[in-house]
Amino acid sequence: MRLNVDYQEQFEQRHIAPNEQDTQAMLKTVGVNSLDELIAQTVPQNIRLAKPMDLPVAKSEFQYLNDLKQVASKNKVFKSYIGQGYHGVIVPGVIQRNILENPGWYTQYTPYQAEIAQGRLQALLNFQTMVLDLTGMQIANASLLDEGTAAAEAMFLQYSLRKNDNAKTYFVSEEVFPQTIDILKTRAQPYGIDLVIGNHETIELTENMFGALVQYPAGSGEVYNYQAFADAAHQKNIKLTVAADIMSLALLTPPGEWGADIVVGTTQRFGIPMGFGGPHAAFFATKEEYKRSMPGRIIGVTIDAHENYALRMALQTREQHIRRDKATSNICTAQALLAIMAGMYATYHGPKGIKAIAERIHGQAILLAKSLAELGFTQENKTFFDTVRFNVGNLVNPIHAEALNQEVNLHYNGESITISLNETTTVEDIKTLVRVFGKVKGKNLNDVNVDSLKSNIETVIPASLQRQSAYLTHPIFNKHHSEHEMLRYIKSLEAKDLSLCHSMIALGSCTMKLNATTEMVPVTWPEFGNLHPFAPVDQTGGYMQIMAELNDWLSEITGFAAMSLQPNAGAQGEYTGLMVIRAYHHDRGDSHRNIALIPSSAHGTNPASAAMAGMKIIVTKCDEKGNIDVADLKAKAEEHSANLSCLMVTYPSTHGVFEESIIEICDIIHQHGGQVYMDGANMNAQVGLTSPANIGADVCHLNLHKTFCIPHGGGGPGMGPIGVAKHLVPYLPGHTVVQIGGEKSISAVSAAPWGSASILLISHAYIAMMGAEGLTNATKIAILNANYIKARLEAHYPVLYAGANGRCAHEMILDCRSFKNFGVEVTDIAKRLMDYGFHAPTVSFPVAGTLMVEPTESEPKHELDRFCDAMIAIRNEISDVETGLLDKVNNPLKNAPHTAAVITGNEWDKPYTRQKAGFPLPYVAEHKFWPSVGRVNDTFGDRTLICSCPPIEEYEMDAVN
Template sequence: MKLNVDYQELFEQRHIAPNEQDTQEMLDAVGVNSLEELIAQTVPQNIRLKGAMDLPSAKSEFEYLNHLKQTASKNKIFKSYIGQGYYGVIVPGVIQRNILENPGWYTQYTPYQAEIAQGRLQALLNFQTMVIDLTGMEIANASLLDEGTAAAEAMFMQYSLRKNAAAKKFFVSQEVFPQTIDILKTRSQPYGIELVIGDHRTAELTEDMFGAIVQYPASNGEVFDYSDFANKAHEKNIKLTVAADIMSLALLTPPGEWGADIVVGTTQRFGIPMGFGGPHAAFFATKEEYKRSMPGRIIGVTIDAHGNYALRMALQTREQHIRRDKATSNICTAQALLAIMAGMYATYHGPKGIKLIAERIHGLAVLLSNALQHLGYQQENQAYFDTVRFNVGTLLNAIKAEALNNEVNLNYQGETVTISIDETTSVEDIKTLVRFFGKVKGINQNDIDVDALKGDLTSTIPASLARTSAYLTHPIFNSHHSEHELLRYIKSLEAKDLSLCHSMIALGSCTMKLNATTEMIPVTWPEFGNLHPFAPIDQTGGYMQIMDELNRWLSEITGFAAMSLQPNAGAQGEYAGLMVIRAYHQDRGDFHRNIALIPSSAHGTNPASAAMAGMKIVVTKCDEKGNIDVEDLRAKAEEHSANLSCLMVTYPSTHGVFEESIIEICDIIHQHGGQVYMDGANMNAQVGLTSPANIGADVCHLNLHKTFCIPHGGGGPGMGPIGVAKHLVPYLPGHAVVDISQEKSIHAVSAAPWGSASILLISHAYIAMMGAEGLTNATKYAILNANYIKARLEQHYPVLYSGANGRCAHEMILDCREFKALGIEVTDIAKRLMDYGFHAPTVSFPVAGTVMVEPTESEPKHELDRFCDAMIAIRNEIADIASGLLDKANNPLKNAPHTAAVVTGNDWDKPYTRQKAAFPLPYVAQYKFWPSVGRVNDTHGDRTLICSCPPLETYAEIETV
C-alpha cells in the first residue's frame, strides 16, 4: 500500500456540505452538466471576475489555530484600569460554556417566529426586567449595539418627540465619554442639530434646546447629583438622557428616581469580556409614554391560541421594512446573545450578589484613594463609585513609566490620572498600584500598609445619592444561584428554541450558514477577550495583524481600496457608507447633493439609513420581473441630476436575481455625479464570481454575520464593515480616543474604534481556512443549492422571479398569494412548517404573501430534500382544503403549530388525526422539535403591553383565560 504523507484535510470540505454524489444528483435535477455550466447560466458574463482572488492558501483547522495562537501572543494583556465604559469582568463559567460557546444559543435566528423561540424571548425579557429595575424606568428594549450609539438613538428620539419644531440644540455634558460625544457629532450633523458641549453645573439651558445628556458617574469618575439639572431641563421642556453605569446602579439612586426621561448604557460589566471593544449589549430604558418611539426590539408578554403565557417581539409595526424612511431608527440587529449573557449574569448573582460585587468594587476604589492620599496624592473626586482621579502634575511621565513596568494601563488626561476599579481587581492589585505610586515619590513599599487601611473604609456616596429602592425582586433573579440551578434553567430555555443544531434555517437575505467551531474557539481566548479597546497600540500587535489581514482580504474580495471595520451591524454599515458619500460630496462643495434613489424592492433599512444620513428618498420602480426599471431609474437620475447623491442597490437583487443591467445602472448614476452604494446583504452569491467594485459600486457594506460566518446569536451580534473605492478612502470613520483617522474622516459611527473587534476573528478564520478557491466554491454551491430547491418546488409553488436563463441566484421567492382565496395566509404556511421541524423562510419580504428561501452552501442534499418534502406536503394539505378533504377553517395549517400538550391531551376535537398534526411525514418522528406554545396572539400582547417579567400569579391568570 502506497502511503500519502502530504494529505491535508481541507476545511472547505467541512463547510460545503454536498458531496460528489449529492452534487451530481442536484445538477441532474437542475438540468445542467456541471457546476460551471450552472454558474454561466446564472451570473452575467460581463460582470464575472477575470481571475482568481489573490488570497493566501487555505489553512487546515489545526494549522489555523496554531498560527493564531502565535498571533494572539503579540497582544500584551496588561491589567487595565482605563475604564471609560470598558471594564474587566469575570464571566461565570456556566454562562460561558452553555451560552457563549453553545451553538444551541449562538446559531439561533432573530425571534420573528415566536412559537419556536420562547426560550430566547424569556431570556431577553429577563434582560429587559433587569434594566428596568436597575435604571428605575418603566420600559426597556432588548438591547442596542453599544453605549455610544444608544446615546445617539436617545438624542434622535428626543428630537423626534420635540414639540417646538424650532428647537435644534442638544446639550451634552463635557463629562460624557468622548467616544459617545464623537458619535453624537456624527448623528447630529445630517439633521442640523447643534451640540452644546459644556459643564452641566454652569450651563444655561434655553428654550431652543430639545434634549440633554449627562454621564452617571461622569467620565472623570465623579458622581454628580443631577436632580436640580433635571428639574431645570424639564422647566424648559428639555428631555434628559442619562448614560449610566449599570453596575453602579446597585449602589446609586437610579436615574428614573431623580428625573431621567431616557437611560442608556452598556451591560458589558455584567459578564461580557471587553473583547477590544465588543460585542456588548447596550441598554435603552425610558418612560411608558414613549414606547412607540423607542428604537430597537421590545419583548412583550401575550398569550397563545390556548390562552397560555407566551412571548413575542412587540410593536413590530415600527420595524423598518414597514415604516421605511419614516422609521424612527434604522436598527436591524440587536446584541441578543450578549443581552442574554448579561441577563443570566444577573440571574446567577441575584440582587444580593450584584450588590456585593458593586460594594467590593466601590470599596477597593475607596481603599486605593485612601492609600494614595496617604502617599500625598490629592484625590479630586469627592463622590465616586469606581474611579479615582489625581492631578499628578510633573510626576505624570514617571507614573506612566512605572505603570508600564508593572504591566498596568491607567487613563491619562493632561496631568490627570484616573484609575477605574472593576470586578477583577483584587487587594493585591491595589497594593501593586500603591507600591509604584509610592516609588515615584521615593517612598519605600514597606512604609505602605494597605491591609491596615482595609478596616477603615467608608463609602463616598452621599446619602442623597445612595440607592434605597429594591431591584431584581422577581423570582427569576432569586432562584438560580447554584450552578446546577442555573445550568438547568439555561438548558430549559435552550430546549424551547429551534437553532441550526436542529435543522436548516432557510431564510432569504439572512444566510444562516455554518458557524464552524474552529471559527468560534478563539473568541474566548483571554489574549483577545481581555484587551481594552483604548489600550496603547504597541500592546495590540495581534489584533493589528488580524485586522490588517482582514482589511486586505475583504478589500480583495470586494475589489475596493480599503475597508473600515468600525460599523458593528449591517444597518450601521449602511449609515456609515452613506455618511462617507455625504462627506465626499460636501468636501467638493456639493452640499446640495442629497437625493438617494432607492428601488422599491430595497431592504427597509436602506431608506431608513438614507433618511438618517439627511438624504431625501426617491423610489424607483421595478419591472414585472422584479428587476430595477432602468428607464424609470434613468428618468429620475436625469430629473434629480443636480442634486443626486447616490443610488442604494442590492446585488444580486432583493428578489434573488443577477440583474443583467447592473453595469448600465451604475453608469447612469455616475453620469449624473452620484455614487453607487451597494447593500452587501447578498454577497453570498458574489464572492469569487464577481464583486461590488466590478459591477461599478463605490461603497459596499458586508454583513459579516451572513456571508462571512459570524453567527446570528438569536438576533445579534453582527458586524457591517464598509469597503470603499480609492476616492472615498479619506472619509472613512475616525475615532475620538484612538487615532485611526484618515485625512478627512467622518466622526465615529460606533463606540469602539474597530467595532465588535473580537468577533472579527470568526470571519478572519473563515477566509483563512477557505482560501480563494474554497470561498469561490462556497458561492457556487450556494447557487446550486438554491437552484436545486427551485427545481424541486417550482411545480408546486410559483417562483416569482428568475434570471435571463430561468435561474435564481442564492435565494428565491415562492409565491403563496393564490392560497388566500382558500383562506390560507403565508403565515399559516410558516406556522405549519414548525410541525415539520423547520423555521420558516423569510415571510412577506420583499413581496407580501410570499416566502423567500435561501439554503446556503452548508446544507447537504438530504437536508434540502427534507425541507422540500415538508413544503410539498404542506402544498398537498392546501390542495386537500381546496378539494374539501380538509375543513377550510379547522385544518392543520390554521391550527399550527401543534404543541405536545395539545397533541397528547385528553381532548382532541380536530377533524384530522393527531398523527397528521404532529408527525405529518415519516422523518418527523426521528427529528421532532416541539413548539413550546401554540400560535401567538400578537394583538393581545400589543393591546396590553407588558415588557418585564410579570409576577408569578400572572402566569396562572393567563392560563385560565
C-alpha cells in the same frame, strides 16, 4: 501502498456540505451537466471576474489555530484600569460554556417565529426586567449596539418628541465619554442639530434646546447629584437622557427616581468580555408614554392559542425600517446573545450577589484612594463609585512609565490620572498600584499598610445618592444561584429554541450557514477577550495583524481599495457608507447633492439609512420581472442630475436575481455625478464570481454575520464593515480616542474604534481556512442548492422571479398569494413548517404574501430534501383545504403549530389525526422538535402590553379570567 505524507485536511470539505455524489445528483435535477454550466447560466458573463481572487493558501483548522496562538501572543494583556465604559469582568463559567460557546444559543435567528423561540424570548425579557429594575424606568428594549449609539438613538427620540420645531440644540455634558460625543457629532450633522458641549452646572438652558445628556457617574468618575439639573431641564421642556453605569446602579439612586426621561448604557460589565471593544449589549430604557417611539426590539408577554403564557416581539418589533424614509432610526439589529449573557449574569448572582460585587468594587476604589493618600496624592472626586482621580502634575510621565513596567494601564488626561477599578480587581492589584505611585516618590509598599486600611472602609456616596429601592425582586433572579440550578435553567430555555443545531433555517437574505467551532474558539481566548479597546497600540499587535489581514482580504474579495471595520451592524454599515458618500460630495463643494435613488424593492433599512444621512429619497420602479426599471431609473437620474448623491442597490437583487443591466445602471448614476452604494446582504452569491467594484459600485457594506460566518446569535451580534473605492478612502470613519483615519475622516459611527473587534476573528478564520478556491466553491454550491430547491418546488409553488435563463441566484421567492383565495395565509405555512421541524423562510419580504428561501452552501442534499418534502406536503394540505377535504378554519395549517401538550392531551377534537398534526412525514418522528407554545396572540399582547417578567401564576389567572 504509496502513502501521502503531505495530506492536509481541507476545511472547505467541512464547511460545504454536499459531496461530489450529491452535487451530481442535484445538477441532474436542475438540468445541467456541470456546476460551471449552472454558473454560466446564472451569473452574467459581463460581470464575471477575469481572474481568481488573490488570497493566501487555505489553512487546515489545526494549522490555523496553531498559527493564531502565535498571533495572539502579540497582544499584551495588561491589567486595565482605563475605564471609560469598558471594564474587566469575570464571566461565570456556566454562562461562558453553556451560552457564549454553545451553538444552541449562538446559531439561532432573530425570534420572529416566536413559537420556536420561547427560551431566548424569556432570556431577553429577563434582560429587560433587569434593566428596568436597575434604572428605575418603565419600559426597556431588548438591547442596542453599544452605549454610544444608544445615546445617539436617545438624542433622536428626544428630537422626535420636541414640541418646538425651532428647537435644534442639544446639550451634552463635557463629562460624557468622548467616544459617545464623537458618535453624537456624526448623527447630528445631517439633521442640522447643534451640539452644545459644556458644564451641566453652569450651562444656561434655553427654549431652543430639545434635549440634554449627562453621564452617571461622570467620565471623570465624579458622581453628581443631577436632581436640580433635571428639574431645570423639565421646566424648559427639555428631555433628559442619562448614560448610566449599570453596576453603579446597585448602589446609586437610579436615574428614574430623580428625573431621567431616558436611560442608556452598556451591560458589558455584567459578565461580557471587553473583547477590544465588543460585541456588548447596550440598554435603552424610558417612560411608558414613549414606547411607540423607542428604537430597537421589545419583548412582550402575551398568550398563545390555548391561553397559555407566551412571549413575542411586541409593537411590530419596533423595527423602524418598516417606516422606510419616515424612520428616525435604522436599527435593524440588537445584541441578543450578549443581552442574554448579561441577563443570565444578573440571574446567577441575584440582587445580593450584584450588590456584593458593586460594594467590593466601590470599597476597593476607596481603599486605593486611602492608600495613595498615604503617599501624599490627593484624590479629587468628592463622590465616586469605582473611579478615582489624581492631578499628579509633572509626575505623569514617571507614573506612566512605571505603570507600563508593572503591566498596568491607567487613563491619562493632561496632568490628571483616573483609575477605574472593576470586578477582577484584588487587594494585591491595589498594592501593585501603590508600588507604581510610590516609586516616583521614592517610597515602597512598606510605607503604606494596605491591609490595615481595608478594615475601615466606609462609603463616600452621600445618603441623598444612595439607592434605597429594591431591584431584581422577581423569583427568576432569586432561585438560580447554585451552578447546578443555573445550568438546568439555561438548558430548559435552550430546549425551547430551534437553532441550526436542529435543522436548516432557510431564511432568504439572512444566510444562516455553518458557524464552525474552529472559527468560534478564539473569541474566548483571554489574549483577545481581555483587551481594552483603548489600550496602547503597542500592546495590540495581534489584533492589528488580524485586522490588517482582514482588511486586505475583504478588499480583494470586494475589489475595493480599503475597508472600515468599525460599523458593528449591517444597518450601521449602510449608514456609514452613505455618510462617507455625503462627506465626499461636501468635500468637493457639492453639499447640495442629497438625492438618493432607491428601487422599490429595496430593503427597508435602505431608505431609513438614507433619511438618517440627511438625504431625500426618490423611489425608482421595478419591472414585472422584479428587475430595476432602467428607463425609469435613467429618467429620474436625469431629472435629479444636479442634486444626485447616490443610488442604493442590492446585488443580486432582493428578488434573488442577477440583473443583467447592473453595469449600465451604475454607469447611469456615475454619468450624473452620483455614487453607487451596494447593499452587501447578498454577497454570498458574489464571492469569487464577481465583486461590487467589478460591477461598478463605489461603496458596499458586508454582513459578516451572513456571508462571512459570524453567527446571528438570536438577533445579534453582527458586523457591517464597509469597503470603498480609492476616491472614498480618505473619508472612512475616524475615532476621537484612538487615532485612526485622516483629516477628512467622518467622525465615529460606533463606540469602539474597530466596532465589535473580537468577532472579526470569526470571519478571519473563515477566509483563512477556505482560501480563494474554497470561497468560490462555496458561492457556487450556494447557487446550486438554491436552484435545486427551485427545481423541486416550482411545480408546487410559483417561483416569483428568475434570471434571463430561468435561474435564481442564492435565494428564491415562493409566491403564496393565491392561497388567500381559500383562506390560507403565508403565516399559516410558516407556522405549519414548525410541525415539520423547520424554521420558516423569510415571510412577506420583499413581497407580501411570499416566502424567500435561501439554503446556503452548508446544507447537505438530504436536508434540502427534507425541507422540500415538508413544503410539498404542506402544499398538498393546502390543496385539501381548496378541495374541501380539510375544513377551511379547523385544519392543520390554521391550528399550527401543534404542541406536545395538545398532541398528547386527553381530548382531541380536530377533524384530522394526531399523527397528521404532529408527525406529518416519516422523518419527523426521528427529528421531532416540539414548539413550546401554540400560535401566539399578538393582538392580546399589544392590547395588554407587559414588557417585564410578570408573576406567572397571576398572569395565567388573569388570562383565564
